[in-house]
Amino acid sequence: SRDEKIAIIGSGLIGRSWAMLFASVGYKVCIYDILSEQIDSALKEILVQLKKLEESGLLRGKISAVEQHKLITGCTDFKECVAGAKHVQECVPESIELKRKVFEQLDAVADDKMVLCSSTSTMPASSFTEHLTHRAQCIVAHPTNPPYYAPLVEVVPAPWTNGVVISNTKSLLEEIGQTPVVLKKEVLGFVLNRIQYALLNECWRLVQDGTISVEDVDKVMSDGLGMRYAFMGPLETAYLNADGWKSYSERYADTIFNVAQDFGPTPRMEGETLEIVHNDLASRIPLDKLNERRAWRDARLAGLAKLKKEM
Template structure:
């Protein structure tokens, strides 16, 4: 079995540990909080693996997979002999730079070094290490243990071999990698996600609708199509002559709405507080963990449905 190292045992890091353990890798997990973080990580991993088992999506016993995850006491111990290292520490370039300095010092020279950063270009904190051609961003969707999409983005120094090795490793681990051709802040998913969220804040902030209305538009509207079809294919299927015909007829409206959207909307703390209050009345803090568990079960149910009705064109 190959060894993967996970640096950072928070929500993302421990989910990565599940991904690699399910794929058959030995996983060494390190966090600066050590025992405290390790206990939470193993408990969360067991819960996630049990969810997979309950949904018929785990081929081995929960404890067999969980036994592959070993908390360790240092970065050096975590990355020794690792073929792949996934960093998931605080979203701060200086912190990540320090972590990768230590990782690169102790990891094998041919190990792939990857960051889970959500928005910081890898060139800002990966270019200084020894052998920078082996380092890249591997940005997941939270939680990566349940959502397979992952974005691979090189730094300008990253070799094509590293990109291809990472793409293959991710595919074999059950993930769905896409490869960015060049760096951009936020990569692809977060640029799309937060552009939509910004316009949602505008619509709510200016009184066009409520936060609940926005969520309904997504869950009972757009998401029902987007779960199987991306926006380009949605448009292609919404016209008898395909995408070109759709744009020929609706292009002016598309441009008008795009130009009038307020992705730079200057929302206020009061508006956020009001939206939070509405959510808190429905999902108080003590219910968040229960609601997260419900969310996770729905994600796996949707994944099962997609597997059972596989895309014949994929």
């Protein structure tokens, strides 16, 4: 990877994270943004973050924070940023018009080999690449926030994505220490958010019908289900809870089916329940303290990531 280049389009939260991850294994990273001040602040903030990570022993890769930072440069010219890159990671805001526009720009300057990869959380690549000359090189790699500590990346090819582009994207993500999962086909919301939304909906319903408090329903995850889920998924959890899946099915399939019949329609996250959920959280975590709480969260996620590596 040493002499190869990665281009990042959009230098917000996710663009900065990708830049750090690619530089951690020695890639030359070039960052582009429509706002030049965003590029400047990205380069400054990345240095601060890399140094902090180094001090706390959490820096990824084998080279120092300063060396990693030297690999990251900014560029105010789109074409120059992309030129010679083996992989372009698009990180502009989540809007279909913007994704279309940026992928048309990429299509105009791409060579026949570079991977054109979007960080989109929800939009299938087929919805913004169909008309492009280089559409076979387009793919989605949806990271999990914060990417430095939560390594999962959903790789979602469009129906026309070339197989080599899929395998190269997967290998690149593994090389930088992330955990790629490749979806076999496009699906609305991808997989992580479909599962997350199922959970959010049920938490919402349980608060809405007065079964449990906001604080306690969150505890069910953080001190219950989440303890296991940090190490294994729900399917393996169930497998271990009985003597394999056949035995789990014999014991619990009817119960699960019957309980699931009771879930009811999909709730809308608005109205009275929205007031209850928001006010309850705001009383414990005021809106002007969100950054402190995010730092608290990231420190814990870093600790968990370290534990998972050591075990």
